[in-house]
Amino acid sequence: MGHIVIRNLNKHFSERRGARRTGNGAGGLAGETISVLDDVNLEFENGEMVCILGPSGCGKTTLLRIIAGFDEQFEGQVNVDGQPVDGPCADHIFLFQSSGLLPWMTVRQNVGLGLRQMQDQAKHDETLREYIEIVELEGFEDHYPHQLSGGMQRRAELARALAVNPELLIMDEPFSGLDFFTHMKMREEVVNMHDYIGKTMLMVTHDIDDALIMGDRIVVMSGRPSTIKLARKLDFPRPRDFEHNEELSRLRAEVFLMLGVPYAV
Amino acid sequence: MRNNRFKLKYVLPVISFTLLVLIWELLARYAGWSAHVFPAPEQVATGMLELIADGSLFKHAVASLYRVTMGFYLAFLIGVPTGIVLGRWQFARTLLNPVVQFLRPISPLAWIPLAMLWFGIGDPPAIFLIFLASFFPLAVSTMIAVTAINPTYFQVAANFNFSAWERIKLIVVPAIVPAVVTAMRITITIAWLVVVAAEMIAVQSGLGYLILDSRNALRMDYVMDGMIAIGAIGLLLDVIMKRLGRFESTEWASG
Numbered sequence: 057m058g059h060i061v062i063r064n065l066n067k068h069f070s071e072r073r074g075a076r077r078t079g080n081g082a083g084g085l086a087g088e089t090i091s092v093l094d095d096v097n098l099e100f101e102n103g104e105m106v107c108i109l110g111p112s113g114c115g116k117t118t119l120l121r122i123i124a125g126f127d128e129q130f131e132g133q134v135n136v137d138g139q140p141v142d143g144p145c146a147d148h149i150f151l152f153q154s155s156g157l158l159p160w161m162t163v164r165q166n167v168g169l170g171l172r173q174m175q176d177q178a179k180h181d182e183t184l185r186e187y188i189e190i191v192e193l194e195g196f197e198d199h200y201p202h203q204l205s206g207g208m209q210r211r212a213e214l215a216r217a218l219a220v221n222p223e224l225l226i227m228d229e230p231f232s233g234l235d236f237f238t239h240m241k242m243r244e245e246v247v248n249m250h251d252y253i254g255k256t257m258l259m260v261t262h263d264i265d266d267a268l269i270m271g272d273r274i275v276v277m278s279g280r281p282s283t284i285k286l287a288r289k290l291d292f293p294r295p296r297d298f299e300h301n302e303e304l305s306r307l308r309a310e311v312f313l314m315l316g317v318p319y320a321v
Numbered sequence: 322m323r324n325n326r327f328k329l330k331y332v333l334p335v336i337s338f339t340l341l342v343l344i345w346e347l348l349a350r351y352a353g354w355s356a357h358v359f360p361a362p363e364q365v366a367t368g369m370l371e372l373i374a375d376g377s378l379f380k381h382a383v384a385s386l387y388r389v390t391m392g393f394y395l396a397f398l399i400g401v402p403t404g405i406v407l408g409r410w411q412f413a414r415t416l417l418n419p420v421v422q423f424l425r426p427i428s429p430l431a432w433i434p435l436a437m438l439w440f441g442i443g444d445p446p447a448i449f450l451i452f453l454a455s456f457f458p459l460a461v462s463t464m465i466a467v468t469a470i471n472p473t474y475f476q477v478a479a480n481f482n483f484s485a486w487e488r489i490k491l492i493v494v495p496a497i498v499p500a501v502v503t504a505m506r507i508t509i510t511i512a513w514l515v516v517v518a519a520e521m522i523a524v525q526s527g528l529g530y531l532i533l534d535s536r537n538a539l540r541m542d543y544v545m546d547g548m549i550a551i552g553a554i555g556l557l558l559d560v561i562m563k564r565l566g567r568f569e570s571t572e573w574a575s576g
Protein backbone atom coordinates (compact mmCIF):
# COMPACT_ATOMS: atom_id res chain seq x y z
CA MET A 57 0.00 0.00 0.00
CA GLY A 58 1.12 3.53 -0.66
CA HIS A 59 2.07 3.13 -4.29
CA ILE A 60 1.70 6.47 -6.04
CA VAL A 61 1.55 7.14 -9.77
CA ILE A 62 1.30 10.64 -11.19
CA ARG A 63 0.74 11.08 -14.92
CA ASN A 64 0.72 14.33 -16.90
CA LEU A 65 -0.20 16.41 -13.90
CA ASN A 66 -0.84 20.08 -14.68
CA LYS A 67 -1.94 22.64 -12.16
CA HIS A 68 -2.61 26.34 -12.44
CA PHE A 69 -4.15 28.96 -10.21
CA SER A 70 -6.27 31.74 -11.63
CA GLU A 71 -5.72 35.08 -9.97
CA ARG A 72 -8.94 37.01 -10.07
CA ARG A 73 -7.47 40.11 -8.52
CA GLY A 74 -4.83 40.39 -11.20
CA ALA A 75 -7.50 39.97 -13.85
CA ARG A 76 -9.48 42.97 -12.74
CA ARG A 77 -6.49 45.24 -12.93
CA THR A 78 -5.25 44.13 -16.31
CA GLY A 79 -8.62 43.07 -17.64
CA ASN A 80 -9.27 45.93 -20.04
CA GLY A 81 -9.59 44.40 -23.47
CA ALA A 82 -9.06 40.90 -24.72
CA GLY A 83 -5.92 40.14 -22.71
CA GLY A 84 -7.33 39.09 -19.35
CA LEU A 85 -10.59 37.50 -20.39
CA ALA A 86 -10.46 34.38 -18.28
CA GLY A 87 -8.38 36.06 -15.58
CA GLU A 88 -4.65 35.83 -15.13
CA THR A 89 -3.60 32.25 -14.63
CA ILE A 90 -0.30 31.16 -13.24
CA SER A 91 0.89 27.73 -14.14
CA VAL A 92 2.42 25.98 -11.15
CA LEU A 93 2.92 22.34 -12.14
CA ASP A 94 3.80 21.57 -15.74
CA ASP A 95 3.36 18.01 -16.94
CA VAL A 96 4.60 16.24 -13.84
CA ASN A 97 5.18 12.49 -14.10
CA LEU A 98 6.26 10.61 -11.01
CA GLU A 99 6.06 7.15 -9.56
CA PHE A 100 6.77 6.24 -5.94
CA GLU A 101 7.13 2.67 -4.78
CA ASN A 102 5.43 1.18 -1.84
CA GLY A 103 7.11 2.03 1.48
CA GLU A 104 9.55 4.51 0.00
CA MET A 105 10.83 7.57 1.75
CA VAL A 106 10.61 10.25 -0.93
CA CYS A 107 12.31 13.60 -0.43
CA ILE A 108 11.22 16.51 -2.60
CA LEU A 109 13.44 19.53 -3.17
CA GLY A 110 12.78 22.70 -5.11
CA PRO A 111 13.06 26.48 -4.92
CA SER A 112 10.61 28.39 -2.76
CA GLY A 113 7.25 28.93 -4.41
CA CYS A 114 7.78 26.29 -7.08
CA GLY A 115 4.74 24.21 -6.11
CA LYS A 116 5.95 21.60 -3.63
CA THR A 117 3.13 22.22 -1.18
CA THR A 118 0.70 22.31 -4.10
CA LEU A 119 1.88 18.89 -5.27
CA LEU A 120 1.57 17.39 -1.78
CA ARG A 121 -1.89 18.87 -1.30
CA ILE A 122 -3.04 17.29 -4.54
CA ILE A 123 -1.69 13.89 -3.51
CA ALA A 124 -3.35 14.22 -0.09
CA GLY A 125 -6.68 15.00 -1.74
CA PHE A 126 -7.02 18.58 -0.46
CA ASP A 127 -6.97 20.09 -3.92
CA GLU A 128 -9.05 18.48 -6.64
CA GLN A 129 -8.66 21.21 -9.25
CA PHE A 130 -5.99 19.77 -11.50
CA GLU A 131 -5.49 18.13 -14.87
CA GLY A 132 -3.94 14.72 -15.23
CA GLN A 133 -3.95 11.58 -13.24
CA VAL A 134 -2.97 10.99 -9.63
CA ASN A 135 -3.42 7.44 -8.41
CA VAL A 136 -2.75 6.07 -4.97
CA ASP A 137 -2.77 2.29 -4.89
CA GLY A 138 -4.45 2.20 -8.26
CA GLN A 139 -7.30 4.49 -7.21
CA PRO A 140 -7.60 8.14 -8.29
CA VAL A 141 -7.32 10.42 -5.24
CA ASP A 142 -10.71 11.20 -3.82
CA GLY A 143 -10.67 13.75 -1.01
CA PRO A 144 -8.70 13.67 2.22
CA CYS A 145 -8.87 10.63 4.46
CA ALA A 146 -7.20 9.19 7.52
CA ASP A 147 -5.08 6.88 5.38
CA HIS A 148 -3.12 9.81 3.97
CA ILE A 149 -2.10 12.03 6.83
CA PHE A 150 -0.70 15.45 6.01
CA LEU A 151 1.73 17.29 8.27
CA PHE A 152 1.27 20.97 7.55
CA GLN A 153 4.08 23.39 6.90
CA SER A 154 2.66 25.58 9.66
CA SER A 155 1.52 23.78 12.78
CA GLY A 156 -1.67 21.79 12.38
CA LEU A 157 -2.05 21.07 16.09
CA LEU A 158 -5.36 22.26 17.44
CA PRO A 159 -4.35 24.97 19.92
CA TRP A 160 -7.33 24.38 22.24
CA MET A 161 -6.44 20.76 22.80
CA THR A 162 -3.72 19.29 24.98
CA VAL A 163 -1.02 17.02 23.55
CA ARG A 164 -3.04 14.03 24.74
CA GLN A 165 -6.20 15.24 23.01
CA ASN A 166 -4.37 16.15 19.82
CA VAL A 167 -2.59 12.82 19.55
CA GLY A 168 -5.87 11.10 20.40
CA LEU A 169 -7.61 12.62 17.35
CA GLY A 170 -6.79 9.62 15.22
CA LEU A 171 -7.89 7.16 17.88
CA ARG A 172 -11.43 8.43 18.29
CA GLN A 173 -12.97 5.28 16.83
CA MET A 174 -11.14 2.95 19.19
CA GLN A 175 -13.73 1.34 21.45
CA ASP A 176 -11.48 -0.38 23.93
CA GLN A 177 -10.46 2.29 26.45
CA ALA A 178 -7.44 0.37 27.77
CA LYS A 179 -6.11 -0.19 24.26
CA HIS A 180 -6.77 3.47 23.44
CA ASP A 181 -4.73 4.67 26.41
CA GLU A 182 -1.98 2.17 25.67
CA THR A 183 -1.66 3.28 22.02
CA LEU A 184 -1.69 6.93 23.06
CA ARG A 185 1.09 6.34 25.58
CA GLU A 186 3.09 4.38 23.04
CA TYR A 187 3.13 7.16 20.45
CA ILE A 188 3.76 9.91 22.96
CA GLU A 189 6.71 7.83 24.15
CA ILE A 190 8.04 7.39 20.61
CA VAL A 191 8.36 11.16 20.21
CA GLU A 192 9.57 11.55 23.79
CA LEU A 193 6.85 13.81 25.04
CA GLU A 194 6.13 11.91 28.24
CA GLY A 195 5.20 14.34 30.96
CA PHE A 196 3.78 16.86 28.50
CA GLU A 197 0.50 15.07 27.84
CA ASP A 198 -1.54 17.80 29.49
CA HIS A 199 0.30 20.74 27.97
CA TYR A 200 -1.29 22.91 25.31
CA PRO A 201 0.64 23.48 22.07
CA HIS A 202 1.53 27.07 23.02
CA GLN A 203 3.26 25.71 26.10
CA LEU A 204 5.60 23.59 23.96
CA SER A 205 8.71 24.56 22.02
CA GLY A 206 8.62 24.54 18.22
CA GLY A 207 10.40 21.20 18.06
CA MET A 208 8.07 19.63 20.61
CA GLN A 209 5.08 20.83 18.61
CA ARG A 210 6.48 19.17 15.51
CA ARG A 211 7.01 15.95 17.45
CA ALA A 212 3.49 16.05 18.86
CA GLU A 213 2.11 16.47 15.35
CA LEU A 214 4.25 13.58 14.17
CA ALA A 215 2.92 11.41 16.99
CA ARG A 216 -0.63 12.35 16.05
CA ALA A 217 -0.01 11.35 12.44
CA LEU A 218 1.72 8.08 13.32
CA ALA A 219 -0.98 7.05 15.79
CA VAL A 220 -3.42 6.71 12.90
CA ASN A 221 -1.04 4.24 11.30
CA PRO A 222 -1.60 5.80 7.87
CA GLU A 223 -0.67 4.11 4.61
CA LEU A 224 0.89 7.34 3.46
CA LEU A 225 2.48 10.09 5.51
CA ILE A 226 2.92 13.44 3.78
CA MET A 227 5.18 15.95 5.49
CA ASP A 228 5.56 19.54 4.34
CA GLU A 229 8.88 20.82 5.63
CA PRO A 230 8.68 18.99 8.96
CA PHE A 231 12.05 20.34 10.10
CA SER A 232 11.72 24.00 9.22
CA GLY A 233 12.22 26.35 12.13
CA LEU A 234 14.06 23.77 14.23
CA ASP A 235 17.48 24.43 15.67
CA PHE A 236 20.41 22.42 14.33
CA PHE A 237 20.46 19.74 17.02
CA THR A 238 16.71 19.19 17.08
CA HIS A 239 16.82 19.01 13.31
CA MET A 240 19.48 16.28 13.40
CA LYS A 241 17.60 14.39 16.06
CA MET A 242 14.27 14.62 14.26
CA ARG A 243 15.96 13.47 11.07
CA GLU A 244 17.15 10.38 12.86
CA GLU A 245 13.76 9.82 14.46
CA VAL A 246 11.94 10.03 11.16
CA VAL A 247 14.38 7.62 9.51
CA ASN A 248 13.99 5.15 12.38
CA MET A 249 10.25 5.56 12.27
CA HIS A 250 10.25 4.84 8.58
CA ASP A 251 12.38 1.73 9.03
CA TYR A 252 10.05 0.62 11.78
CA ILE A 253 6.63 1.15 10.18
CA GLY A 254 7.72 0.81 6.55
CA LYS A 255 4.96 3.01 5.13
CA THR A 256 5.34 5.39 2.21
CA MET A 257 6.46 8.84 3.30
CA LEU A 258 6.67 11.97 1.21
CA MET A 259 8.69 14.81 2.60
CA VAL A 260 9.35 18.28 1.29
CA THR A 261 12.54 19.84 2.53
CA HIS A 262 14.83 22.75 1.75
CA ASP A 263 17.83 20.85 3.02
CA ILE A 264 19.71 18.90 0.36
CA ASP A 265 21.46 16.81 2.98
CA ASP A 266 18.12 15.81 4.51
CA ALA A 267 17.08 14.51 1.14
CA LEU A 268 20.32 12.67 0.37
CA ILE A 269 20.67 11.11 3.80
CA MET A 270 17.05 10.17 4.42
CA GLY A 271 15.58 9.48 1.01
CA ASP A 272 15.02 6.23 -0.80
CA ARG A 273 14.19 8.50 -3.69
CA ILE A 274 14.94 12.12 -4.40
CA VAL A 275 12.86 14.47 -6.52
CA VAL A 276 14.14 17.87 -7.61
CA MET A 277 11.67 20.37 -9.02
CA SER A 278 12.48 23.44 -11.10
CA GLY A 279 11.20 26.95 -10.53
CA ARG A 280 7.67 27.83 -11.61
CA PRO A 281 6.08 26.49 -13.80
CA SER A 282 7.54 23.48 -12.14
CA THR A 283 8.86 20.47 -13.99
CA ILE A 284 10.67 17.47 -12.59
CA LYS A 285 14.39 17.98 -13.02
CA LEU A 286 15.48 14.84 -11.29
CA ALA A 287 13.70 11.83 -9.87
CA ARG A 288 16.03 9.06 -8.92
CA LYS A 289 16.26 6.18 -6.57
CA LEU A 290 18.97 6.40 -3.94
CA ASP A 291 20.27 2.98 -3.10
CA PHE A 292 23.32 4.02 -1.15
CA PRO A 293 24.07 2.07 1.97
CA ARG A 294 23.31 3.63 5.33
CA PRO A 295 24.58 5.40 7.30
CA ARG A 296 25.34 7.67 4.39
CA ASP A 297 28.50 9.64 4.33
CA PHE A 298 29.33 12.25 1.69
CA GLU A 299 33.04 12.21 2.32
CA HIS A 300 33.57 8.55 1.73
CA ASN A 301 31.01 7.83 -0.93
CA GLU A 302 32.15 9.47 -4.11
CA GLU A 303 29.00 8.92 -6.07
CA LEU A 304 26.93 10.45 -3.30
CA SER A 305 29.10 13.52 -3.08
CA ARG A 306 29.01 13.91 -6.86
CA LEU A 307 25.21 13.71 -6.74
CA ARG A 308 25.18 16.27 -3.96
CA ALA A 309 27.18 18.75 -6.05
CA GLU A 310 24.88 18.07 -8.97
CA VAL A 311 21.76 18.81 -6.94
CA PHE A 312 23.28 21.98 -5.57
CA LEU A 313 23.95 23.08 -9.13
CA MET A 314 20.42 22.14 -10.15
CA LEU A 315 19.03 24.39 -7.43
CA GLY A 316 21.20 27.25 -8.57
CA VAL A 317 24.01 27.04 -6.03
CA PRO A 318 27.20 26.29 -7.99
CA TYR A 319 29.56 25.78 -5.07
CA ALA A 320 28.52 23.09 -2.71
CA VAL A 321 30.48 23.66 0.47
CA MET B 322 7.92 44.85 42.37
CA ARG B 323 5.04 42.51 41.79
CA ASN B 324 3.40 43.37 45.04
CA ASN B 325 3.70 47.05 44.24
CA ARG B 326 2.00 46.65 40.90
CA PHE B 327 -0.73 44.65 42.59
CA LYS B 328 -1.30 47.47 45.03
CA LEU B 329 -1.31 50.10 42.30
CA LYS B 330 -4.02 48.19 40.48
CA TYR B 331 -6.35 48.86 43.40
CA VAL B 332 -4.98 52.15 44.71
CA LEU B 333 -5.17 54.08 41.43
CA PRO B 334 -8.90 53.53 40.81
CA VAL B 335 -9.61 54.59 44.40
CA ILE B 336 -7.68 57.81 43.73
CA SER B 337 -9.60 58.53 40.53
CA PHE B 338 -12.97 57.93 42.18
CA THR B 339 -11.99 60.13 45.13
CA LEU B 340 -11.00 62.88 42.71
CA LEU B 341 -14.35 62.54 40.92
CA VAL B 342 -16.25 62.96 44.19
CA LEU B 343 -14.01 65.87 45.16
CA ILE B 344 -14.72 67.75 41.92
CA TRP B 345 -18.40 67.01 42.36
CA GLU B 346 -18.33 68.38 45.91
CA LEU B 347 -16.48 71.52 44.82
CA LEU B 348 -18.95 72.14 41.98
CA ALA B 349 -21.92 71.63 44.28
CA ARG B 350 -20.46 74.08 46.79
CA TYR B 351 -19.11 76.87 44.62
CA ALA B 352 -20.91 76.72 41.24
CA GLY B 353 -23.98 78.29 42.76
CA TRP B 354 -26.53 75.80 41.43
CA SER B 355 -29.55 74.98 43.55
CA ALA B 356 -29.51 71.66 45.41
CA HIS B 357 -32.64 70.68 43.44
CA VAL B 358 -30.69 70.91 40.19
CA PHE B 359 -27.30 69.68 41.30
CA PRO B 360 -27.38 67.71 44.56
CA ALA B 361 -24.18 67.42 46.59
CA PRO B 362 -22.46 64.08 47.30
CA GLU B 363 -23.66 64.03 50.87
CA GLN B 364 -27.30 64.47 49.88
CA VAL B 365 -26.99 61.74 47.28
CA ALA B 366 -25.34 59.44 49.81
CA THR B 367 -28.19 60.02 52.26
CA GLY B 368 -30.69 59.32 49.47
CA MET B 369 -28.80 56.13 48.64
CA LEU B 370 -29.06 54.94 52.24
CA GLU B 371 -32.81 55.65 52.22
CA LEU B 372 -33.29 53.70 48.99
CA ILE B 373 -31.28 50.79 50.36
CA ALA B 374 -33.08 50.88 53.71
CA ASP B 375 -36.59 50.67 52.26
CA GLY B 376 -35.49 47.94 49.83
CA SER B 377 -36.56 49.79 46.70
CA LEU B 378 -33.08 50.04 45.22
CA PHE B 379 -32.61 46.30 45.54
CA LYS B 380 -36.05 45.60 44.07
CA HIS B 381 -35.46 47.85 41.06
CA ALA B 382 -31.96 46.49 40.46
CA VAL B 383 -33.26 42.91 40.53
CA ALA B 384 -36.05 43.82 38.10
CA SER B 385 -33.54 45.33 35.66
CA LEU B 386 -31.10 42.47 36.02
CA TYR B 387 -33.85 39.95 35.43
CA ARG B 388 -34.79 41.55 32.12
CA VAL B 389 -31.20 41.86 30.99
CA THR B 390 -30.46 38.27 31.92
CA MET B 391 -33.50 36.92 30.11
CA GLY B 392 -33.00 38.99 26.96
CA PHE B 393 -29.27 38.36 26.91
CA TYR B 394 -29.57 34.60 27.37
CA LEU B 395 -32.19 34.36 24.64
CA ALA B 396 -29.93 36.35 22.35
CA PHE B 397 -26.99 34.13 23.26
CA LEU B 398 -28.93 30.90 22.71
CA ILE B 399 -30.22 31.99 19.32
CA GLY B 400 -27.51 34.40 18.18
CA VAL B 401 -24.43 32.19 18.56
CA PRO B 402 -25.87 29.21 16.65
CA THR B 403 -27.14 31.65 14.00
CA GLY B 404 -23.65 33.10 13.73
CA ILE B 405 -22.16 29.61 13.38
CA VAL B 406 -24.58 28.71 10.60
CA LEU B 407 -23.91 32.00 8.80
CA GLY B 408 -20.18 31.59 9.22
CA ARG B 409 -20.01 27.98 8.07
CA TRP B 410 -22.56 28.02 5.30
CA GLN B 411 -21.77 30.34 2.42
CA PHE B 412 -25.28 30.03 1.01
CA ALA B 413 -26.96 31.11 4.25
CA ARG B 414 -24.50 33.98 4.54
CA THR B 415 -25.22 35.28 1.05
CA LEU B 416 -28.94 34.88 1.67
CA LEU B 417 -29.24 36.39 5.14
CA ASN B 418 -26.26 38.63 5.74
CA PRO B 419 -27.75 41.64 3.86
CA VAL B 420 -30.91 41.40 6.00
CA VAL B 421 -28.85 41.18 9.17
CA GLN B 422 -26.72 44.15 8.16
CA PHE B 423 -29.91 46.09 7.34
CA LEU B 424 -31.57 45.41 10.69
CA ARG B 425 -28.43 45.80 12.76
CA PRO B 426 -28.03 49.60 12.66
CA ILE B 427 -31.64 50.21 13.68
CA SER B 428 -31.43 51.25 17.32
CA PRO B 429 -33.37 48.89 19.61
CA LEU B 430 -35.08 52.00 20.97
CA ALA B 431 -36.71 52.55 17.59
CA TRP B 432 -38.51 49.25 18.20
CA ILE B 433 -40.18 50.52 21.41
CA PRO B 434 -43.53 51.45 19.82
CA LEU B 435 -43.82 48.12 18.03
CA ALA B 436 -42.58 46.19 21.05
CA MET B 437 -45.29 47.74 23.23
CA LEU B 438 -47.91 47.07 20.61
CA TRP B 439 -46.89 43.42 20.21
CA PHE B 440 -46.02 42.53 23.79
CA GLY B 441 -48.11 44.97 25.83
CA ILE B 442 -46.44 46.37 28.91
CA GLY B 443 -44.37 44.73 31.61
CA ASP B 444 -41.37 42.46 31.19
CA PRO B 445 -41.96 41.01 27.70
CA PRO B 446 -41.39 44.18 25.63
CA ALA B 447 -38.31 45.07 27.69
CA ILE B 448 -36.91 41.57 27.29
CA PHE B 449 -37.65 41.75 23.57
CA LEU B 450 -35.69 44.99 23.27
CA ILE B 451 -32.72 43.53 25.19
CA PHE B 452 -32.90 40.53 22.92
CA LEU B 453 -32.76 42.73 19.82
CA ALA B 454 -29.92 44.80 21.22
CA SER B 455 -27.86 41.70 22.05
CA PHE B 456 -28.76 39.39 19.18
CA PHE B 457 -27.13 41.27 16.31
CA PRO B 458 -23.74 41.94 17.93
CA LEU B 459 -23.54 38.33 19.14
CA ALA B 460 -24.60 36.78 15.82
CA VAL B 461 -22.35 39.02 13.73
CA SER B 462 -19.30 38.60 15.96
CA THR B 463 -19.81 34.84 15.97
CA MET B 464 -20.13 34.81 12.19
CA ILE B 465 -16.93 36.81 11.76
CA ALA B 466 -15.09 34.60 14.26
CA VAL B 467 -16.20 31.47 12.41
CA THR B 468 -15.12 32.76 9.01
CA ALA B 469 -11.75 33.74 10.51
CA ILE B 470 -10.90 30.22 11.70
CA ASN B 471 -7.61 29.07 10.23
CA PRO B 472 -8.57 26.80 7.27
CA THR B 473 -5.74 24.44 8.23
CA TYR B 474 -7.87 23.23 11.15
CA PHE B 475 -10.64 22.17 8.80
CA GLN B 476 -8.10 20.34 6.67
CA VAL B 477 -6.92 18.55 9.81
CA ALA B 478 -10.56 17.71 10.46
CA ALA B 479 -10.94 16.30 6.95
CA ASN B 480 -7.72 14.37 7.37
CA PHE B 481 -8.96 12.73 10.56
CA ASN B 482 -12.40 11.93 9.15
CA PHE B 483 -14.37 14.30 11.40
CA SER B 484 -18.14 14.13 11.09
CA ALA B 485 -20.05 17.38 10.60
CA TRP B 486 -20.95 17.37 14.28
CA GLU B 487 -17.33 16.81 15.30
CA ARG B 488 -16.25 19.72 13.13
CA ILE B 489 -18.61 21.98 15.09
CA LYS B 490 -17.80 20.49 18.49
CA LEU B 491 -14.03 20.05 18.18
CA ILE B 492 -13.08 22.87 15.81
CA VAL B 493 -15.66 25.65 15.47
CA VAL B 494 -16.86 26.00 19.05
CA PRO B 495 -13.46 25.98 20.77
CA ALA B 496 -11.99 28.21 18.08
CA ILE B 497 -14.58 30.95 18.55
CA VAL B 498 -14.76 30.92 22.36
CA PRO B 499 -12.30 33.83 22.83
CA ALA B 500 -14.05 36.01 20.24
CA VAL B 501 -17.50 35.17 21.58
CA VAL B 502 -16.51 35.98 25.15
CA THR B 503 -15.23 39.37 23.99
CA ALA B 504 -18.47 39.93 22.09
CA MET B 505 -20.44 39.00 25.22
CA ARG B 506 -18.51 41.58 27.21
CA ILE B 507 -19.37 44.31 24.76
CA THR B 508 -22.93 43.12 24.30
CA ILE B 509 -23.82 42.92 27.97
CA THR B 510 -22.87 46.60 28.22
CA ILE B 511 -25.16 47.45 25.32
CA ALA B 512 -27.96 45.39 26.87
CA TRP B 513 -27.52 47.23 30.14
CA LEU B 514 -27.71 50.57 28.32
CA VAL B 515 -30.89 49.53 26.59
CA VAL B 516 -32.74 48.13 29.61
CA VAL B 517 -32.62 51.47 31.38
CA ALA B 518 -34.04 53.24 28.34
CA ALA B 519 -36.72 50.57 27.89
CA GLU B 520 -37.78 50.86 31.52
CA MET B 521 -38.47 54.52 31.14
CA ILE B 522 -41.34 53.66 28.84
CA ALA B 523 -42.93 50.30 29.21
CA VAL B 524 -42.76 49.26 32.85
CA GLN B 525 -43.33 50.20 36.48
CA SER B 526 -40.12 48.83 37.94
CA GLY B 527 -36.39 48.74 37.32
CA LEU B 528 -33.61 51.27 37.64
CA GLY B 529 -34.79 53.15 34.55
CA TYR B 530 -38.21 53.48 36.11
CA LEU B 531 -36.63 54.62 39.40
CA ILE B 532 -34.87 57.45 37.57
CA LEU B 533 -37.94 58.53 35.64
CA ASP B 534 -40.16 58.34 38.73
CA SER B 535 -37.67 60.34 40.81
CA ARG B 536 -37.48 62.99 38.13
CA ASN B 537 -41.26 63.33 38.19
CA ALA B 538 -41.01 63.74 41.95
CA LEU B 539 -38.18 66.25 41.43
CA ARG B 540 -35.80 64.17 43.53
CA MET B 541 -32.54 64.70 41.67
CA ASP B 542 -30.63 62.96 44.46
CA TYR B 543 -32.57 59.75 43.74
CA VAL B 544 -31.94 60.25 40.02
CA MET B 545 -28.23 60.31 40.73
CA ASP B 546 -28.55 57.27 43.01
CA GLY B 547 -30.16 55.41 40.12
CA MET B 548 -27.30 56.43 37.86
CA ILE B 549 -24.70 55.32 40.39
CA ALA B 550 -26.41 51.94 40.77
CA ILE B 551 -26.46 51.53 37.00
CA GLY B 552 -22.78 52.36 36.72
CA ALA B 553 -21.83 50.06 39.59
CA ILE B 554 -23.79 47.11 38.24
CA GLY B 555 -22.41 47.74 34.74
CA LEU B 556 -18.90 47.59 36.17
CA LEU B 557 -19.75 44.36 37.98
CA LEU B 558 -21.16 42.74 34.83
CA ASP B 559 -17.98 43.60 32.97
CA VAL B 560 -15.83 42.06 35.69
CA ILE B 561 -17.93 38.88 35.61
CA MET B 562 -17.61 38.64 31.83
CA LYS B 563 -13.87 39.19 32.02
CA ARG B 564 -13.61 36.32 34.52
CA LEU B 565 -15.58 34.15 32.14
CA GLY B 566 -12.87 34.59 29.50
CA ARG B 567 -10.17 33.13 31.70
CA PHE B 568 -10.53 29.41 31.17
CA GLU B 569 -7.30 27.58 30.71
CA SER B 570 -8.35 26.35 27.29
CA THR B 571 -8.75 29.90 25.97
CA GLU B 572 -5.25 30.92 26.97
CA TRP B 573 -3.89 29.93 23.56
CA ALA B 574 -5.63 32.96 22.05
CA SER B 575 -3.82 35.46 24.24
CA GLY B 576 -0.38 34.45 23.09
Ligand SMILES: Nc1ncnc2c1ncn2[C@@H]1O[C@H](COP(=O)(O)OP(=O)(O)OP(=O)(O)O)[C@@H](O)[C@H]1O
Binds near residue numbers: 092110112114
Ligand atom coordinates in the same frame (compact mmCIF):
# COMPACT_ATOMS: atom_id res chain seq x y z
N1 LIG C 1 -4.50 29.29 -3.29
C1 LIG C 1 -3.65 29.82 -4.20
N2 LIG C 1 -4.08 30.74 -5.09
C2 LIG C 1 -3.23 31.27 -5.98
N3 LIG C 1 -1.96 30.93 -6.11
C3 LIG C 1 -1.46 30.03 -5.26
C4 LIG C 1 -2.27 29.43 -4.25
N4 LIG C 1 -1.51 28.56 -3.55
C5 LIG C 1 -0.28 28.64 -4.10
N5 LIG C 1 -0.24 29.50 -5.12
C6 LIG C 1 0.92 29.80 -5.94
O1 LIG C 1 1.50 28.59 -6.33
C7 LIG C 1 2.88 28.65 -6.23
C8 LIG C 1 3.41 27.43 -5.52
O2 LIG C 1 3.01 27.48 -4.16
P1 LIG C 1 3.45 26.38 -3.12
O3 LIG C 1 2.86 26.74 -1.81
O4 LIG C 1 3.13 25.04 -3.66
O5 LIG C 1 5.03 26.60 -3.09
P2 LIG C 1 6.12 25.80 -2.30
O6 LIG C 1 6.99 25.14 -3.32
O7 LIG C 1 5.51 24.94 -1.26
O8 LIG C 1 6.95 26.97 -1.64
P3 LIG C 1 7.66 27.05 -0.20
O9 LIG C 1 8.91 26.26 -0.33
O10 LIG C 1 7.94 28.49 -0.04
O11 LIG C 1 6.71 26.50 0.79
C9 LIG C 1 3.25 29.93 -5.53
O12 LIG C 1 3.96 30.72 -6.42
C10 LIG C 1 1.95 30.59 -5.19
O13 LIG C 1 1.97 31.91 -5.63
Ligand SMILES: [Mg+2]
Binds near residue numbers: 116117118153228
Ligand atom coordinates in the same frame (compact mmCIF):
# COMPACT_ATOMS: atom_id res chain seq x y z
MG1 LIG D 1 5.39 24.99 0.80
